[in-house]
């Protein structure tokens with residue numbers, strides 16, 4: 001089976017993530033997309049970061065109706081910060097699937113700074129979608145890189161957290177079950 005891995009903090013998951021995951025699934029030969037919740041991104045501060053179990057539960061609520069999507073907690077028991085190449089090694093040992101990575105053009109620009117990026121490129125491959133104010137570099141011409149067309153959406157988890165703190169509704173920015181869970185548990189306040 002071919003699996004596209006979408007890594008992120010998902011603090012919280014939002015429609016931007018879900019639209020990209022769906023388009024990546026529709027426009028490639030991947031059978032499933034797995035959302036891999038990273039406890040601690042190597043490049044981000046952990047201010048306002050919900051516990052990873054809460055973030056995991058929100059992803060699960062968001063994708064419950066879509067049998068092409070799964071959520072993974074593989075990084076929860078791994079050293080932090082979470083380096084993607086190490087996670088790929090663990091997943092490859094555990095499963096007999098063909099994995100690739102779904103990343104935005106912004107991450108392609110900084111991809112050469114990722115730990116052992118050549119291993120990711122040669123052994124797994126990338127599906128790249130456009131992000132605002134980022135352009136494709138020479139890595140886009142690599143045979144293991146597939147560039148897909150996708151809308152550029154200025155939605156971020158940062159905006160959503162800010163709106164929740166200001167008591168504004170985040171309807172349509174996140175799926176309804178995610179909004180319900182955030183309200184019920186009073187998250188991000």
Ligand SMILES: Nc1ncnc2c1ncn2[C@@H]1O[C@H](COP(=O)(O)OP(=O)(O)OP(=O)(O)O)[C@@H](O)[C@H]1O
Nearest residue numbers: 007008009010011016020104153154155156157158
């Ligand atoms: N609106 C969006 N459109 C496309 N990709 C997105 C969007 N928002 C986030 N992503 C991508 O999804 C992956 C996971 O994102 P992450 O969980 O860091 O969300 P975020 O919204 O960027 O969070 P934050 O605002 O807290 O930094 C990253 O590779 C990120 O570039």
Ligand SMILES: O=C(O)c1ccc[n+]([C@@H]2O[C@H](COP(=O)([O-])O)[C@@H](O)[C@H]2O)c1
Nearest residue numbers: 007008038041042082083084085114115
């Ligand atoms: O492995 C690395 O060196 C590495 C460097 C930067 C980011 N990542 C992973 O990429 C994912 C998305 O990153 P970001 O910065 O776009 O939120 C996140 O899950 C990180 O763990 C991984």
